[in-house]
Amino acid sequence: MRKxxxxxxxxxxxxxxxxxxxxxxxxxxxxxxxxxxxxxxxxTLPKTQIEYHxxxxxxxxxxxxxxxxxxxxxxxHLRIDENDSLGFLLATAQYDTAGALTFKPLPEA
Numbered sequence: 001m002r003k004x005x006x007x008x009x010x011x012x013x014x015x016x017x018x019x020x021x022x023x024x025x026x027x028x029x030x031x032x033x034x035x036x037x038x039x040x041x042x043x044t045l046p047k048t049q050i051e052y053h054x055x056x057x058x059x060x061x062x063x064x065x066x067x068x069x070x071x072x073x074x075x076x077h078l079r080i081d082e083n084d085s086l087g088f089l090l091a092t093a094q095y096d097t098a099g100a101l102t103f104k105p106l107p108e109a
Contacts, residue, residue: 028047028050
């Protein structure tokens with residue numbers, strides 16, 4: 001099981017957990033969820049519930065991973081399966097991404 005801490009502009013938003021390649025959970029941090037001034041991570045993960053489940057990596061997260069030739073190059077260089085979007089996020093989206101979100105690996109359970 002892989003886990004990542006999700007940050008928005010450097011502030012902890014919640015955790016993303018991959019139980020298997022077909023089971024993902026995003027859970028808002030309690031303090032972020034209950035603070036009305038804090039925005040949702042995306043329009044597809046509104047702050048109407050604290051935990052979301054999906055059979056695929058949530059598109060708002062997977063779309064932050066590289067594509068095309070860059071993905072192929074990173075796959076070889078980082079030794080990551082080209083279909084492993086969470087692996088790409090954990091390896092490449094810790095400090096600088098195209099958007100406000102960053103991901104930090106958490107110890108596996």
